[in-house]
Amino acid sequence: MPNLIVSTCGTSLLTNNNDTCTLSPELRKLFTKHANLQNAADCPSNERLPIDNHLRQRTSDVKQANDAELAKLSAEMNAIFKFYDGKTTPQDMHILIHTDTWLGRETGNLLREVLSQRGFSVDTPTISDLRTQDLDSFQLALSELVKWAVETLPAYQQQQYKVIFNLTGGFKSIQGFMQTLAMLYADETVYIFESNKELLRLPRLPVRLDGEQIVRDHLAVLRPLALGLPVSRDAVDALPETLVLRLDDDRALSPWGELLWQQHKTAIYGAGLHAAPSTKIHFTDTFQRSIAGLSPDRYERLNQQIDKLAQYLHSQRATNLKSLDVKALHVPRHGGCTHEFDAWHDQNAKRVFGWLKGDTFTCEILENGVGH
Known part of the structure; x- marks a missing residue:
């Protein structure tokens, strides 16, 4: 070895x-x-x-x-x-x-x-x-x-x-x-x-960080904080003190907060689609139905892509990663959807279709991409 x-x-x-x-x-x-x-x-x-x-x-x-x-x-x-x-x-x-x-x-x-x-x-x-x-x-x-x-x-x-x-x-x-x-x-x-x-x-000692429930309980704040997205100061200050690094008026995950987040993010993301980390992203009922029954690894990938979408929208569309690939549709699909982005490339490749208006994206459906 x-x-x-x-x-x-x-x-x-x-x-x-x-x-x-x-x-x-x-x-x-x-x-x-x-x-x-x-x-x-x-x-x-x-x-x-x-x-x-x-x-x-x-x-x-x-x-x-x-x-x-x-x-x-x-x-x-x-x-x-x-x-x-x-x-x-x-x-x-x-x-x-x-x-x-x-x-x-x-x-x-x-x-x-x-x-x-x-x-x-x-x-x-x-x-x-x-x-x-x-x-x-x-x-x-x-x-x-x-x-x-x-x-x-x-x-x-x-x-x-x-x-x-x-x-x-x-x-x-x-x-x-x-x-x-x-x-x-x-x-x-x-x-x-x-x-x-x-x-x-x-x-190596048989040690694990038993903090998954802490991450789940505070997911709505820890997730955008880890992504560098805006979070209200009051919400961050309500987190356990050991998870937060306070830098004058700024807040960030402490090394221990980052460690807990990285240790448990995969399991939490694999449990299902979570609420979006930004108010700039919305999920319709049709979208929720289209993702029902996915395997844990697909839910994990979808949550990761939603994270990238949030960062893209908060950057005023300046950081369109190749792995996200947000692009306009030449012909509207699925009831008038105007844009799409990658959900995943491997296995049976899927894309999310929806509407992009200003800096807000509404997810309408998970489907095969054009040409698939």
């Missing part, structure tokens, strides 16, 4: 001392000072110059280093080498979670080169605003991290990959949240034990 190894990345690869390069106290202070700087261009030139010189030297050192030398430089690579114990699996995939900062990207890119040189496929996704300078932005970034995990990790497990979280490196605030994600999405979590010589391996 191939492995997918997800490693959180700090900057130890850039700052640990080796035989050819020792950070002076002054240079170490510069790395600490600019740890959360997003772009190198924002660093004062007199401070950027010594950092750039060090990065060039460290890149050269890393490319020439053997495994033992790399293990001393990089906490992440130390754990990876101990995980393989000299027996690598070429079909394994590595994902490096680095901060959305100048030095975080430098570390991620350098680790990607190291792993690529050893024959591995590597991905370095960017989680926007994943840095520890501002708490509100950091919590929004954790919500994005949840979405990434939901969209990425189950697909690998379906392809029979074993998902390993390597949480040896990285910042403690990110590690802490990744430990929670590991309980839900990782088959195993690994750390370097305090001796720095042994690998601690923790199997």
